Structures are given as C-alpha cells and as structure tokens.
Amino acid sequence: MTEPRRRPPGSTDVARLAGVSQKTVSRVMNGEQYVSDEVRERVLAAARELGYRRNTAARALNLGRFHRIGVASLGTSLFGPSSLLIALERRVREIGYAFTVVNTLEGEEGGIMKAVESLLEQGVDGIVLSEPIDEGQTLRIEADVPVLSFGELAGLDGPRVMVTGGSGVGAGRTATEHLLGLGHATVWHVAGPSRWFAARDRAQGWREALAAAGAPEPPMLEGDWSPASGYAAGRILAADPEVTAVFVANDDMAIGLLRALTEAGRAVPEQVSVVGMDDIPSAAYLSPPLTTIRQDFEATAAHGLELLVERIESGPGQAIRDDLPMELVVRRSTAPPKE
Amino acid sequence: MTEPRRRPPGSTDVARLAGVSQKTVSRVMNGEQYVSDEVRERVLAAARELGYRRNTAARALNLGRFHRIGVASLGTSLFGPSSLLIALERRVREIGYAFTVVNTLEGEEGGIMKAVESLLEQGVDGIVLSEPIDEGQTLRIEADVPVLSFGELAGLDGPRVMVTGGSGVGAGRTATEHLLGLGHATVWHVAGPSRWFAARDRAQGWREALAAAGAPEPPMLEGDWSPASGYAAGRILAADPEVTAVFVANDDMAIGLLRALTEAGRAVPEQVSVVGMDDIPSAAYLSPPLTTIRQDFEATAAHGLELLVERIESGPGQAIRDDLPMELVVRRSTAPPKE
C-alpha cells in the first residue's frame, strides 16, 4: 500500500457522485444555461461535498488562455511604483484575471527583457511594464502577447505593443507653473534618475513651463529618488542665493532637500519654495508641510488595463498616448518670493 | 480560409522539425541525461527557430504541480509590508517558483479567507500570509496546500499550516531598552492598529521590557500606521510633561508625532526622545534624524520560504517560532532625559 497521496477531486469524481456526466459538471461550474435546476443542485452539492475546485492547469490547457496578466516591475518600495502596483493588482482582479509580478532588480543587465521572458514562460495573456526605465537596448518582444507600457519605452518594439502615458509631463508643468505663478523668476529642478521615463517626463514638463513663461532654465540636478540624493542636491542649491523655488521630482528627495535647506539656514518657504511629487502620506506632516502633486494611480491602472484587456480579448487596436489626471496639493512649503 | 490564428508551437512541432520524437524534445527541454549531444543540438536549434516555449498549463496538468507560490497581502504601500513583499518575490523567483499576489483590501469582510480562496482557485503549491491581521474569525484552510504565516494568526488552523515570527517582540523590547538605558523613567508607546499582529508583537515587547526593568507601564496609544494618527497621538503626549520617551510602532507615525511635538514646543530629543520602527529611507533626514529599528526582510522572507518549500516538496515537518534579526539604528531623536 503506497502513500495515500490522494490527488484533488476532478470533475469526473463530482460527476460520479452526482450521477451525471463529466461534461454536465463542467457546464454547471461554468454557469452555462441548459442545465435543469434539479441537476444543477445535485452537482453543486456533490462538488461541495468533495471540496471540488476547477483545475486551472487543465482549463488553461484546454482554453489556450491563462487569464493571467503579468507585470514586470522594479522591486522598489518607492511610493509611486508600489502604489501603482497595488492599483494594478486590484484592477486586474476586478476584471477577472490572475496577477503575477516579476521584479527586475534595478541595475541588472537587461533586467526588463529577462522579466518579460520569465513572464512569457509562466504563460500570461498580457504583460504590463509598470515602471519602464531605459536600459539602452532595444526591447523587442517576439511573442504573440500584448504588452502595455506606462511611458514611452525607447526601443520597445513588437507586434502588439501599446503605450499609455502617466502624468509626468503634465505634473512637471503644473508644479512649475504654480511656482512661477507665485512670482518666482524661475524654478530649479531636482530630477529623478534619467533612466526613468517618469523622471524624464517630469523634467520635460518643467522645461516646457519655463519656456512658455519665458523664464530662464537653470541647470538641472539629478537625484536617484532617495532622500539622501535630495539632501545632496539641497546642499548645492542652498549655497546659491539665486535659488528661490525648486521643483523636486518626488517627495522623498524633497525631504532630503528640506533638511539640507534647514541646516543651511535657508527658511522654507520664506527664502525658498519647494514643490514635491507623490503626496506621500507624511508629506502633510513635514516641516513645513509639503506642497506636492498627487497622481491618480487607480485611474492610470484602470485605463491602461482596459486597453490591454481589449487587445487580449479582441485583437489589435490603435495605440493611445495621453496624460492622466493629477492634482496639485498646496501646503506650506511654497510662497511668493520674499524680496 | 479562417483567421490564421496560429497557436504557439508545441513540442510536437519542434520534434517534427528536428526529426525526433516529441518525448525526446521533452527530454532535452528538461535537461535530462541520456540524450546524445548531436540530437540535443538539433532539438535546441529547432526550438530556437520556432520560438518554442514550454506550455506551463500542460506541464502543470501533467505534473500536478504549478511551481507557483501565492501571497495574500494587504494592498498597502506601507514601507514594511511592501518591503517584505519585494523580498518575497525575489526569493520566490530565486528558488524557481512563480509568484502570485492577491491583495485583501483592509476592512473587507473575511478578506484573508477570500484571498486564500482565490489563490487556491488559481492553483498554487504554497500560500504565504504576509501581513496577517486578526479578522476575528477562525481561518480554516481545508486544501492540501501548505500555508506560511508571518506571525501568530489567531484561529489559523488547517492540516499544513506553519508560522514563523517576524521581529516584532524583539524590536519592541530593544527600542524600549534603549530608551530606558538612556535613563528615562519609563517609555510611552504609540502602537499600530491592534488587529495587526505586528502591532501586538511590538507592544508586547515594549511591555516585557518595561516589566523587566520594573518601570511603570503608561497607557498605550493606538494609531493606524499613518502620520496623521501619529500626529494625533503626539498632541496628546505633548500635553503631558511627564512624557520624556516614546516608542512609536512605525516611522510614519513617528513623523506625525515629531511634528506634533515640534508644534507644541517640545524639543526632540532635549525634552522628548523618540524611537521609530522600519528605518524608512527618509528617517535619516527628518528633523531631527530619527532613531529607529531596521528589520531584515530578506532574511525573514528567505527563512519563511525555506520552511514552506520544504513542506511543499517533502511534506510536513514541525512548526517553528522564532524571532528574526533586527537592528537598532541610533540617530539624533534620542538622548538622556534633560533634568
């Protein structure tokens, strides 16, 4: 007598117990019509009794689809990316798909491509590149799987690729316009790492707003999203008395910047105004409370996934590029210039 | 002529092209021995040419295993949970499994059970409850799938359940001992929501340390992890001149607390010392830089998953309960009491 390693019950077992055919069980489990109430009841009772659960593998094999969406993400606990990931998960589940994540450690060679390959091997119906960064190589995805990228990923190419915008450019523009509107002669910018398209977008929005207002464009500083890098940038900016307004590409860097300004005796907002981005939960409790920009990750996720699922279920459509809604949250870190 | 909806190539197609049997292709793809180099080469070439990828569904169906680990998480961008999730993903992939997340919106009725059910339907070989919270109901998991819970989940019951500790109790003890060691008569505590076992553990560590030192136990305040709730707690504590030392259950709440103290004119650390927990990246850049406790999520994830995979691959073993390493990071928010 071998190990009683009983395999889980299948539709055949349920069928036997209910005294019907396997096919009828399948019909009941899929809620098809043309099953008498009496039979349906009997099957459901049998299924309950046996603890029956449909076998996903067999279903996927038969249907040729997995009902699974894979996300290649960046494995960072940064507020933006992780918020987007949560929004994606929720939305994916709402539309009846399963959810898989593969993280690509930043800096890893060809990380995104590896992540995509891993997703393809797992078998997914659609792929999302949630935080595309520029890895300096073309990213050609051969498989017959639609791919959604949040942000223009240079070199991304393939038969079924589509791109939808975040709110980067608009956000950069809004933040900069806010500061200019307060009367500042120009606005400095501490950007995120340039490999990130989100960082590029924000910087571009900043540039556009300056140009539109005819304001001079000061040299741009680049951080790595971390408070430490914001602090480093802050030390540089604090030393320059010309600096009266700064747009920082995320709140974490803004925290470091605030600290550097404080240490240098530059008062915020009296001497320097600061705008962050993300509206992290602690933004309202910093010293001073931070003016920042809040993105709507729920909307971003929903919009992108809608496009993706449409491709999955009915084939190609046209790509879309658009800015999604965002909101300026004015707190106490911005004010008109002192002078 | 119908739509040329070509299905992806299978091992049969590769076999035909390479002039071998389907079984031989399978052998090559699985790296089995007893295949001549010449045949192996031919098969690999054919596979490359066709863009062949093993069909996960068929594999899973045949093997009866999915090589997939599912995580029921909480859908929050809090630093702790999201860091743990990232560590889990990385580790799961390292050990050759696929990774699925299902988030349970907090507050949802029976959220964890629903998440687990969803994972079971998807077909996973093991389940991780990454941030167990007390939903006030027994959580009996019927399926023959091993479950790993990070933290003692009341009512969690089932044939193959195991629990491994986080570092909550030890962290609470360490933080409190640090403050007592500086000479404070006692230590106040702002806890996380009591439904979270992580919050309970930290509070218990705090209590244990006070008891061990013979210090009186002041009333405990409870927040919801957010800076706003820390701020609220801070306003209460700031009003009480007795308060000289506070252990806050996470850094976000500590930020709110710091702000409340500052607004009330209570200097940190001169009048009040504060210890947080998590060591979020911005902790070092707050005013003042925050003394806090750093957890080793990588180790936690690795340790737990090791247990889980052992259960998956070789059956039951004994449950383990242990505290994992953590580290006190001393910065400037703590000092001996003024007087």
Added chain:
DNA sequence: GGGGCGTCTGACTACGTAGTCAGACGCAAG
C-alpha cells in the same frame, strides 16, 4: 398525428507535456 423547435444531457475528443515501458544499439567481459 406529424413536424418542428427549444431544452437538456452525454459520448467523444483535443489541448501539450512528461512518466512508463519497451526496444535498439554498442561495447566489454566471459
């Protein structure tokens, strides 16, 4: 009473992989 249609059910089969078993071949030892 016969024809037609709507409702309900089941037999058969495909999906792609890997386990089992059998057999072919070459080489070494007796």
Added chain:
DNA sequence: CTTGCGTCTGACTACGTAGTCAGACGCCCC
C-alpha cells in the same frame, strides 16, 4: 560468439477540462 549492461530513443498514455456534435424528450402548432 554470447551475455549483460549502459546508453539512447520512441510509442503509448494520463492528466482534467471544455468544445463539438448527436440524440432524447416534451411541448406547441397546424
């Protein structure tokens, strides 16, 4: 030369589900 063993390969089959197709039955209408 025979025997035996190690190496290599393929035929057959199971895995659990759902699509296709065919058939049974009851009812309504002419």
